[in-house]
Amino acid sequence: MSELLPATGWPPGFTAAPVLLLVDDEPNVLSALRRLLRPSGYQLHLAGSGAEALELLSREPVDLIVSDMRMPGLSGAELLAQARARWPDTLRILLTGYAEVSSAIAAINEGGIYRYIAKPWNDEELLKTLQQALELRGLQAEKQRLEALTAHQNAALRELNATLEDKVRIRTEELRIANQEISLAMEKLRKTFFTSVQVLSNLIEMRAPALAGHSRRVADVARKLAEKMGLGADLQHEILLAGLLHDIGKIGYPDALFGTPLTRMNSDELGIARKHPINGAAALMSMPDMRGVADIIRSHHERWDGQGFPDALTGEKIPLGARILALANDYDGAQLGTLSAKRMTPEEAKQWVIEGRKFRYDPDVVDAFGQLIGKLPRQTIIERRLSGAELEAGMVLSRDLHSPDGMLLLATEYVLDDLLIRQIRDFEESFGRRLVVCVRV
Known part of the structure; x- marks a missing residue:
């Protein structure tokens, strides 16, 4: 038999009325317990024997069992021991007479009984004991709920972490591939740009076959000088490009002027020749990334003593890249015969450059050149x-x-x-x- 009484407030941890099973073979005891517990709002199940209680427990969830000790057939201690084994979360209270205290203590040890209550009971103490037992049951239920929630959240977190790790791994691989593709594209662009520079450099050599390889050799020596002097990578690159393009302003030269050394040019021809650094720089000024290169090209015929062209700059007013390029250009030009009618040997050109220290060339550049030429490998x-x-x-x-x-x-x-x-x-x-x-x- 069971009944649901109106709720007056449940113990903490309960979201529905606590379920109590009252077990006694005396109907008057069950009636007394029911009357006492009616105002508390508990859902009550009543059983007249241990066997009936076990049958009910197998069908209905119960939070607390209150059982008499002395019953025919299955005793209260035996009932609660079986309940502990089969439904360990259900709390158990034993009602016992004073003469049965020693048996009750044994039942407490064997059946894991929460507490025993002596008959006849004090109503207030009984209600307080039941309230405390149900609070403990509520705490246990809340603990189980939180443990289950924590386990669920931990499982979800592990799944999320695994998913995040997979996403991070996939994203990292995507970024690696993207960076690799960007690097390849940048390298391809760099090679394409450098090839374009070489094509521009070759335009002069198409006009003057005798100058074949001049720009490349000048660029190579100039870059090595810049490296020898400890210049930064960006400036070294600008000097290399300026070396390849330093004669681009000669594209408009008359054919006859290409083979004429400076020492044999008349005033009109010298006027044209002195403009080629300006024309070469102007051709590059529309390209923002080439403005440093353009400045070097404009000043690569300036002299340390101010006797150069087109701006008659002196000393350190001449861009460092132009000071380096001037020496490299003259070193190769002396061997080609573009500076004088006589073509010099490499050793003669080297000596001629060194003799120009402090008036034609920056002394520091000449010193670096002297060290460089002596160490160039001869393979x-x-x-x-x-x-x-x-x-x-x-x-x-x-x-x-x-x-x-x-x-x-x-x-x-x-x-x-x-x-x-x-x-x-x-x-x-x-x-x-x-x-x-x-x-x-």
Whole structure:
């Protein structure tokens, strides 16, 4: 038998009326307990025997069992011991007479009984005991709820962490691939830009085959000087580009002027020659990233003593890159015969440059040049001389490759690929003769 009494306030931890099972073989005792507990709002189940109580427990969840000790058949102690084994979360209270105290103590130990209450009971003490028992049951239920919630949240957190780790790993890989693609694109752009610079540099050599390789050699010496002097990577790069493009202002020269040394030019020709640094710088001024290069080109014919052109700058008023480029340009030009009618040997050109210390060139640049020239490696290069038909991808040029009329096609150290090899063969077909391509062994 069970009944649900009106609620007057449940113990903490309960979201519904606590469920009590009252067990006694005496109906008058059950009636007395029901009357006492009616105002508390508990849901009550009544059982007249231990067997009936076990049958009810198997069907209904119960928070607290209050059982008499002495009952026919299954005693209260035996009932509560079985309840402990089968429904350990249910609290257990034993009603016992004074003569049964020793048996009650044994039942407490065996059945894990929360408390025993002596008969006849004091109503106030009984209600207080039940309230305390239900508060403990509520705390246990809340503890179980929180443990279950914590376990659920921990599982969700582990799943979230695993998901986040997967997302981070995937995103990291995506970023790595994106950065790799950007790096490849930047490298391709850099190579394309540098190739464009070399094409511009080659335009002069198409006009003057005798100057073949001049710009590249000047750029190489100038860059090595900048490195020797400990200049930053950005300035070294600007000096390299300026070396490749320093004669771009000569694109409008009359044909006859290309082969005329400065010492043999008349006043009109000198006037044209003195403008080529200005014209070269002007050609680059529309490119913001090339303005430093343009400044170097404009001033690469200035002299340390102020006797240069176009602005007659002196000493450190001349950009450092231009001071370096001036020396590298004259060193190669002296060997080509563009400075005087006599072409100098490398040793003569070196000595001529060193003698220009303090009036033509920056003394610090000359000193670095003297150290550099003495340390330039002289390597014996083993090479093969091949035609276009014999070339293979991956071969490295050991010398500059020129067209039959002296135009620079590819510079030393260029690595050949299938596209370049096809272009070389196309050139051979266009020229009607085989090119001699020198490659490293």
